[in-house]
Amino acid sequence: xxxxxxxxxxxxxxxxxxxxxxxxxxxxxxxxxxxxxxxxxxxxxxxxxxxxxxxxxxxxxxxxxxxxxxxxxxxxxxxxxxxxxxxxxxxxxxxxxxxxxxxxxxxxxxxxxxxxxxxxxxxxxxxxxxxxxxxxxxxxxxxxxxxxxxxxxxxxxxxxxxxxxxxxxxxxxxxxxxxxxxxxxxxx
Ligand SMILES: C[S@@+](CC[C@H](N)C(=O)[O-])C[C@H]1O[C@@H](n2cnc3c(N)ncnc32)[C@H](O)[C@@H]1O
Numbered sequence: 001x002x003x004x005x006x007x008x009x010x011x012x013x014x015x016x017x018x019x020x021x022x023x024x025x026x027x028x029x030x031x032x033x034x035x036x037x038x039x040x041x042x043x044x045x046x047x048x049x050x051x052x053x054x055x056x057x058x059x060x061x062x063x064x065x066x067x068x069x070x071x072x073x074x075x076x077x078x079x080x081x082x083x084x085x086x087x088x089x090x091x092x093x094x095x096x097x098x099x100x101x102x103x104x105x106x107x108x109x110x111x112x113x114x115x116x117x118x119x120x121x122x123x124x125x126x127x128x129x130x131x132x133x134x135x136x137x138x139x140x141x142x143x144x145x146x147x148x149x150x151x152x153x154x155x156x157x158x159x160x161x162x163x164x165x166x167x168x169x170x171x172x173x174x175x176x177x178x179x180x181x182x183x184x185x186x187x188x
Contacts, residue, residue: 040103100131
């Protein structure tokens, strides 16, 4: 799939930010270092943290800027793959952590269920799935998201896992566009 969205401004804004709080929390539940996957890694702010913590990090992102971002890091434990979530062949029983920060809702809705299933299959037993899925309400200016899910639907995706954290967060208060973000950390 060809990426037509220009993420460069977002990447410049986030590259050197500290890791996402949800990831920091999730790492409390990852007992050993091992292989992790950063799904839609963007400018690699979370990947940088994972590498510093000793993990072997596969990053998938359909934006070809990923290669440029990865070159800035130069680490043998970093494996960038330019691919879409929809096309990536997730391995089975591979990762101790699957991370998806601000990314899953960009997955095409017709592939969404399969992608979530594959992410869960890619985890080792005891592995952690840490991510965010969006819902929306309010008026609809243009949005890049392709898939929104209700709280019930998100919980359904996680029903075969142990839920460690589930939080609802609202964004864009006071504007016409609202998103509700479901933050979750779950163990296989
Ligand atoms: C909002 S950014 C989040 C980046 C990073 N996770 C962070 O928190 O800084 C979303 C990322 O998902 C990637 N992306 C969007 N749709 C995708 C898809 N279908 N397959 C793979 N990557 C995708 C974009 O290229 C972008 O890097």
